[in-house]
Amino acid sequence: MDKSPNWRETFVTAIVKTCGYSAVVFVILIFFFLLRQGLPALFEVKLGDLFTTRWYPIENHFGILPLLTGSLVVTVGAMLIAIPFGIGTAVFLAEIAPRWMREILKPLVELLGGIPSVVLGFLGILLLSPFLRVFLNLPTGLTALAGALLLGAIAIPTTVSIAEDALDSVPQGYREGALALGATKWQTIWRVTLPAARSGVLTALMLGVGRTIGETMAVMMVTGNAPVMAIKLTSILSPVRTMTATIAAEMGEVANGSTHYHVLFLIGLILFLISLAVNITASSVIFKSRKRAERVLS
Amino acid sequence: MKRRFKADRFLVQRMGISLIALAAILTVVPIIGLFGYIIAKGAPAISWEFLTTMPSNGMRAGGILPAIVGTFYLTLGTAVLSVPLGIAAAIYLAEYAKENWVTRLIRIAIINLAGIPSVVYGLFGLGLFVLFLKFGTSILSASLTLSIMTLPVIISAAEEALRAVPQSFRTVSISLGGTRWQTIRKIILPQALPGIMTGVILGLERAAGETAPILFTGAAFFLPRLPGSPLDATMALPYHLFVISTQVPEMPIQIQYGTALVLIVFVLGMNLIATFIRSRARAKRQW
Numbered sequence: 001m002d003k004s005p006n007w008r009e010t011f012v013t014a015i016v017k018t019c020g021y022s023a024v025v026f027v028i029l030i031f032f033f034l035l036r037q038g039l040p041a042l043f044e045v046k047l048g049d050l051f052t053t054r055w056y057p058i059e060n061h062f063g064i065l066p067l068l069t070g071s072l073v074v075t076v077g078a079m080l081i082a083i084p085f086g087i088g089t090a091v092f093l094a095e096i097a098p099r100w101m102r103e104i105l106k107p108l109v110e111l112l113g114g115i116p117s118v119v120l121g122f123l124g125i126l127l128l129s130p131f132l133r134v135f136l137n138l139p140t141g142l143t144a145l146a147g148a149l150l151l152g153a154i155a156i157p158t159t160v161s162i163a164e165d166a167l168d169s170v171p172q173g174y175r176e177g178a179l180a181l182g183a184t185k186w187q188t189i190w191r192v193t194l195p196a197a198r199s200g201v202l203t204a205l206m207l208g209v210g211r212t213i214g215e216t217m218a219v220m221m222v223t224g225n226a227p228v229m230a231i232k233l234t235s236i237l238s239p240v241r242t243m244t245a246t247i248a249a250e251m252g253e254v255a256n257g258s259t260h261y262h263v264l265f266l267i268g269l270i271l272f273l274i275s276l277a278v279n280i281t282a283s284s285v286i287f288k289s290r291k292r293a294e295r296v297l298s
Numbered sequence: 299m300k301r302r303f304k305a306d307r308f309l310v311q312r313m314g315i316s317l318i319a320l321a322a323i324l325t326v327v328p329i330i331g332l333f334g335y336i337i338a339k340g341a342p343a344i345s346w347e348f349l350t351t352m353p354s355n356g357m358r359a360g361g362i363l364p365a366i367v368g369t370f371y372l373t374l375g376t377a378v379l380s381v382p383l384g385i386a387a388a389i390y391l392a393e394y395a396k397e398n399w400v401t402r403l404i405r406i407a408i409i410n411l412a413g414i415p416s417v418v419y420g421l422f423g424l425g426l427f428v429l430f431l432k433f434g435t436s437i438l439s440a441s442l443t444l445s446i447m448t449l450p451v452i453i454s455a456a457e458e459a460l461r462a463v464p465q466s467f468r469t470v471s472i473s474l475g476g477t478r479w480q481t482i483r484k485i486i487l488p489q490a491l492p493g494i495m496t497g498v499i500l501g502l503e504r505a506a507g508e509t510a511p512i513l514f515t516g517a518a519f520f521l522p523r524l525p526g527s528p529l530d531a532t533m534a535l536p537y538h539l540f541v542i543s544t545q546v547p548e549m550p551i552q553i554q555y556g557t558a559l560v561l562i563v564f565v566l567g568m569n570l571i572a573t574f575i576r577s578r579a580r581a582k583r584q585w
Contacts, residue, residue, distance in 0.1 A: 012479045013394065019383050020390025023407040023453065026446050030414065033425040088321025096315060097322075105326055107573070112329045114500075114569050116507030118536045119558050122543045123332065126551075156325060186311035207413075214415025216510040217536075221544060244417045244510070251421070251514050256429065268421040272414060279413040283406060 034272055038265035045259060055227035055241075057250065057260045064267060066227040070144070070240035073230040074219060077148025078155055078212040079205075085152070086159030086208060087201060093160070094167035095189050106164060113157030117150075121221030124150050129222055136237065142224035144240040150218045155208035162207060166200020167193060199285050206282040213244075214275055220245035243267050333562075340559025343552040349560070352522050357538075357546055362557055367524050368437075368532035369506055369564065372516070375441025375528065376448055376505045381498055383445070384452030388494075391453070392460035393482055412450035416510040419447045423515040438528040440516025447511055448501040455497020459490040492579030499572040507565045509536040519545075535561040 042050075045062045052063030089109065093102045128149060129141030136145075170193050178188040194201065224239025227246070247264050254260045351361035395401040423443030433439040463486050471481040487494075509517075518531040519541055525532040539557045542549045 006477075009477050009479055016386050016390045016394060019386035020395060020404060022383055022387055023411055023449065024404055026449070027407045027410055029426065030418070030422045030446075033422050033430075034418070037421075037425050085321050085325045088318045089325045092318045092322035096318065105322075108326065108329060111566065111569065112332075114503055114507070114566055115332075116509070116536050116561060116565060118507070118509045118540050119336070119562060122539055122554065122558055123336070125543060126554075127335075153328075160325070184307055184311040186314040187307065190314065210413045214413070214417070216415065216417040217540060221540070244415055247417050247421065248510055248513055251424070265421060265425070268418045272418050275413045275415060275418075276410055279410045280406065283409045 031272065034265055034269040037262060038267075038269040039262075041259065041262035041266040044262060050263075053229050055246070057254075057263070060259070062259070062263045064243075064263075064270075066229050067241060067243045067246050067267065068270075069230040069235075070223070070227070071213065071242040071244070073144050073235055073240060074147040074151060074223065074242055075209065075212050077144060077236060078151030079209055081148065081152030082155035082159050082208050082212075083205060086156045086204070087163055089156070090160045090163035090167060090201070090204070091189060091194070094164045095185075095193060106161070109157050109160045111157075112153065113161070117154060117215055117218040118221070120150050120153060121218035124218060124222035138237055140224060140239065142222055142239055144223055144230060144236045144238065147219045147223040147240070147242070148236070150222055151212040151215055154215055154218065155212045158211055159204045159208035162204035163197070163201045166197040166204065169200070170196045203282050203285050206278055206285070210275060210278045210282070213278070214271060216244040216248050220248050225249060243271055247271075336555065336559055336562060339555040340557075340562075343556025344559065348553075348556055353520070357520060357542055358548065358550055358553070362535070362538060362553075362560065364521055364524055365533040365535045365538040365557070366560065366564075368518075369535040369561075371437050371525060371532060372441055372444060372512065372534055373502050373506045375437055376444040377498070377502055378445075379442060380445035380448040380452055380501065380505075384449050384498070384501070385456050385494060387449070387453045388456030388460055389482060389487075392457045393478070393486070408450045408453055411446070412454070414447075416447065416508055417513075419443055419511040420513050420515060422446075423511060428515055434529060435514070435518075435531045436516055436529045437525055437532050438516075440512040440532075440534075441528075443511045443515045444505040444508065447508070448505045451501035451504060452498055455500065456490070456494045459493025459497065460486060462493060463489045492575050496572045496576045499568050499575070503565050503568040503572070506568065507536055507561065509534075509540055512537060535564060 041062075050062060050064055052061070053065050054061040054063040055066050093106055097105065124146055125142075129143070129146045131141065132138065132143065132146055133141030174192050174196055175188050178192040179185070183191070219242050223241065223245065225241045225245055226239035227241040228238070229235075230238075230240045247267055250260070251264050254264065348361045349366065350363050352363055354360035391401070391404065395404070420443065423439055427433045427439035427442050428435055433442075467485050467489065468481055471485045472478075476484070512534055516531055516534075517537040518533050521531065521533050535557065539554070539561055542557060543554050
C-alpha cells in the first residue's frame with residue numbers, strides 16, 4: 001500500500017499537467033483550423049477583390065469592406081453607450097451608493113450579463129426596432145443603431161463588474177487623504193479614485209468591447225443585415241451587416257470547400273486575430289498594473 | 299474670487315454626481331423593466347402542455363419539449379468534458395505550476411480562449427468535430443464545441459477557489475505525511491468545492507444560452523422527436539427562439555415570449571443556484 005502513492009503521484013502529476021496545457025493546445029488548434037480552411041480563400045480570391053465594397057457571394061463578389069465597416073460602426077456605437085453608462089454605473093456603485101444598494105444592484109447588473117444574447121435580439125426585434133422606426137421616423141428600425149444599443153447592453157455588465165472591482169480596490173486611505181486636504185467628494189472621485197483605478201477601468205472597457213466585437217445573434221437579428229458600406233455619419237441609422245452575422249447567416253447554406261466557405265473562414269480568422277489583439281493588450285495592462293502594485297508594496 | 303471658486307466646485311460636484319446617478323438609473327431601470335416585461339408577457343404562455351409536448355403545425359402550436367430536452371442534453375454534454383478538464387487545469391495552475399514563461403503562456407491562452415467570438419467557436423467546431431473527425435451535426439459535436447468555450451470560465455473560477463484555501467491547510471497536511479495529491483484530493487478540493495461549483499455552473503449557464511457555436515455543429519431547425527443518441531442533431535432553446543422569432547412567418551407572439559421566458563428561467567435558474575451555493579459556503583466557512 002505504501003508503494004502505490006509514489007507511482008500514483010507521478011501519474012496524477014502527468015495528467016494534471018497535460019490538462020493544464022490544454023488551453024494552449026486549444027488556442028493553437030482553433031488558429032490552425034481557421035488557417036487551414038481560411039487561407040485557401042486568399043488563393044481563390046485576389047487580395048484586391050477582397051478589399052472591395054461589394055459583398056455578393058452568389059456572383060462571386062467577396063468584398064469584405066462592408067462587413068468590416070459594419071462591425072466597426074456597431075462596435076464604436078456600443079462603446080459610446082458602454083463608456084458613459086458602464087463607468088458611470090460603476091462609479092455610482094463603488095463611490096456613491098450606500099452599501100445595501102450596491103449589494104442589490106451589482107448582482108442585478110451582472111444578471112443582465114447572463115441573459116442569452118438571442119433573448120436580447122428577440123426583444124430588439126419586438127420592442128427596440130419598432131420604437132426606433134417610429135421615434136426617429138425611419139423606413140426600418142433594423143439599423144446599426146439598434147445593434148449598437150443592444151451591444152452596449154451586452155458590454156455594460158462586464159464593464160460595470162470589472163470597473164467596480166477596480167474602484168473598490170483603491171485603498172480607502174487615498175480617498176480619506178483627498179477629503180482631508182479639502183477636496184469635495186466629486187474632486188476625490190474624478191482626480192484621485194478614478195486615476196488610481198485607471199488600469200482596471202481600462203481593462204473593464206476593453207473586455208466589454210471585446211465581447212461586442214464577437215457578439216453574433218443579437219446583432220444579426222436587429223441590424224437588418226444589408227452588406228453596404230457604413231462610412232457616412234448617417235450609416236448609424238441604416239441597416240448594416242457585421243462580420244459575425246455574415247458567418248452565422250451564410251455558413252449554413254454554403255457548400256463545404258467552396259470559395260464562399262473559405263472566405264467565411266477567413267472572416268472568422270480575422271475575428272480571431274482581432275480578439276487575440278484586444279485580449280493580449282488588455283492582459284498586458286493587467287500584468288503591468290500588477291507589477292506596479294508590487295513595486296509600491298515592496 | 300475665492301468664494302466663487304468654492305461655490306463652483308460644489309456646483310460641479312452636484313452636477314457630476316447627478317450625472318453619474320442618472321447614468322446608473324438609466325442602466326438599472328431598463329434591466330428591471332426587461333425582466334418584468336418578459337415575465338409578464340411570457341407567463342401566460344407557460345402551461346404543462348407547453349413544456350411537455352412536441353411542437354405542431356410548423357412550430358406555430360404545441361409545446362417546446364424537444365428544445366428544452368435538447369438544451370438539457372447539450373448542457374450535460376458540455377459538463378462531461380469541460381468540468382474534469384477545467385478542474386484539472388485549475389489544479390495544475392494553483393498547486394503545481396511554477397511562475398515561469400510556460401505558466402504565463404497558459405494564462406494568456408486562457409484569457410484569449412475566453413475572448414474568442416462564439417461564432418468563431420462555431421466555425422472551429424464545424425472544421426474539427428463535424429467535418430475532420432466526422433462526428434456530423436450532432437449533440438456530440440455541439441457539446442465538444444461548447445466545452446472548449448466554457449473551459450476558460452471554469453479554469454479561472456476553479457483556480458481562484460483553490461488559491462483561496464489558506465496555505466496552512468497544505469502545510470499541515472504535508473507535515474502529517476500526506477503526499478501532494480493526497481493533500482489536494484482530501485483537503486484542498488473539498489474546501490474549494492463550493493467555489494468550484496459556482497464557477498462550473500456560471501460557465502455552463504453561458505453554454506446553455508449560446509446559439510452561435512451550435513448553429514453549424516448540432517442545432518436542428520425542426521425535429522419532431524427527441525434525440526436518441528449523442529450523434530443525433532437536436533433542437534435547443536436559444537436556437538429555437540432565434541428560429542421562431544426570425545424564420546417562421548405568422549408565428550404566434552405568445553409562443554415566442556413563452557420560449558424566451560423558459561430560456562431565461564433555465565439560464566438564470568442556474569445563476570441563482572450558483573449564488574445560493576456561494577452564499578451558503580461563505581456562511582459555513584471556517585477560515
